[in-house]
Amino acid sequence: MADAAQPLVLRRFGETRRSDAWWLTPLAVFCGFSAFIIYSTWAAFQNANYTFGPYLSPFYSPEIFGDSPHAWFGPKPAAWPDWLPFSPALLILPIPGLFRFTCYYYRGAYYKAFWMDPVSCAVGEPRKSYWGEHSFPLILQNLHRYVLMLVMLVLGILAYDAWKGLWFTDPATGTVSFGIGVGSLILVVNVVLISSYTFGCHSMRHFVGGCRDLLSRAPLGTKTYDCVSCLNRRHMLWAWCSLVSVGFSDLYVRMCAMGIWSDFRFL
Numbered sequence: 178m179a180d181a182a183q184p185l186v187l188r189r190f191g192e193t194r195r196s197d198a199w200w201l202t203p204l205a206v207f208c209g210f211s212a213f214i215i216y217s218t219w220a221a222f223q224n225a226n227y228t229f230g231p232y233l234s235p236f237y238s239p240e241i242f243g244d245s246p247h248a249w250f251g252p253k254p255a256a257w258p259d260w261l262p263f264s265p266a267l268l269i270l271p272i273p274g275l276f277r278f279t280c281y282y283y284r285g286a287y288y289k290a291f292w293m294d295p296v297s298c299a300v301g302e303p304r305k306s307y308w309g310e311h312s313f314p315l316i317l318q319n320l321h322r323y324v325l326m327l328v329m330l331v332l333g334i335l336a337y338d339a340w341k342g343l344w345f346t347d348p349a350t351g352t353v354s355f356g357i358g359v360g361s362l363i364l365v366v367n368v369v370l371i372s373s374y375t376f377g378c379h380s381m382r383h384f385v386g387g388c389r390d391l392l393s394r395a396p397l398g399t400k401t402y403d404c405v406s407c408l409n410r411r412h413m414l415w416a417w418c419s420l421v422s423v424g425f426s427d428l429y430v431r432m433c434a435m436g437i438w439s440d441f442r443f444l
Contacts, residue, residue, distance in 0.1 A: 193300040203297060206290035209417070213424055217274075220427050221266035226434035227427070231342045232360045234427040235367060239334045240265045247338075269331070273423075276328045279321035281379045282416050322380040332368070332375055339364040345442075357444040363429050367422040374415035377408030 193199065220227075220236055227234040228245040240247045242254060243265040253263050277283050288294055293303055310318050342364045345356040375381065385401040408415065432438035 193297075195297075195299055199297040199300060203290045203293075206286045209420075210287060210290065213420055216424060217270065217427075220431065221264055221270055222262060223431075224264040224266075226431045227266070229360065229430050229433040229440065230346070231344055232364065232430045232433070232440075233338050233341075234266075234430045235335055235338070235364075235423050236270060236427045237265045238338050239269065239331070241268050272324065272327050272331055275320065276324045276375075277416075277420070279318045279324065280416065281321070282412050284318060322383070325375075325378060325380050325384070328375060332371060335364075335371065336368050339368045355444070356442055358440045358442045360429060360433065360440050363422075363426050367419075367426045370415065370419040370422045373408055374412070374419040376405060377410075377412045377415055379409065379412075381405055382409055 217236065220234075224243075227237040228240075228247055233240065233245070233247045237243070238247075239249060241249050242252060242263075244252055248265070257263055289296055295302055310316055339361075342361045343355055343357060344353050345358070346353050382402055382405045385405050429438065433440050
């Protein structure tokens with residue numbers, strides 16, 4: 178005889194029969210995200226100490242307007258309102274910020290840590306309905322595939338910044354020569370980690386697969402899809418490593434610019 182259907186049990190918030198420390202992962206994600214958001218917001222509004230020699234903080238790259246030699250179009254426009262805070266980072270950070278905010282891995286992580294929907298498997302939630310991502314505001318998550326194109330441009334500029342970080346100007350003679358400093362390696366590693374995260378993106382797999390729902394109709398797309406899937410299998414790892422690396426890259430440049438840290442030169 179078939180077992181009788183069991184009635185659905187609605188648990189109170191946080192109620193569970195689990196005996197393991199299920200709350201550790203959401204707590205760690207909450208602390209990690211909160212620390213990065215607080216630091217990056219503070220750093221973005223500083224509008225200072227974001228460049229040191231050939232190094233440019235990835236928070237401020239590309240520097241469209243600014244006071245450093247890295248600025249594309251010179252200082253802040255004269256038409257900029259005095260009451261509106263200005264920082265080169267505020268013109269750029271929304272792009273990678275929106276990309277990470279709508280990332281398939283990140284949204285699953287912060288849904289648990291901040292939205293608490295779901296908190297964890299078999300744990301009571303604070304709400305009894307599921308909004309889904311077909312209505313506002315969660316429908317905005319669908320912007321991920323489009324922001325990917327902008328992020329690719331920013332990633333190319335970061336790679337160029339890492340290349341420029343290998344060329345140092347002699348203050349005495351003004352000559353430019355190749356060199357490797359600790360900052361050079363940090364910027365290069367940052368680009369590698371961000372690339373691993375970006376190219377392993379779920380939307381990137383769909384893009385390189387030819388934007389087809391059936392890969393069997395695109396033999397070349399199947400090969401590129403499989404290639405990107407190698408990075409996608411460690412998407413969570415790349416997501417966190419790249420988040421730490423971009424934050425530390427800004428911190429390193431900032432500490433060197435403030436004279437707190439010294440940039441050791443290997444070559």
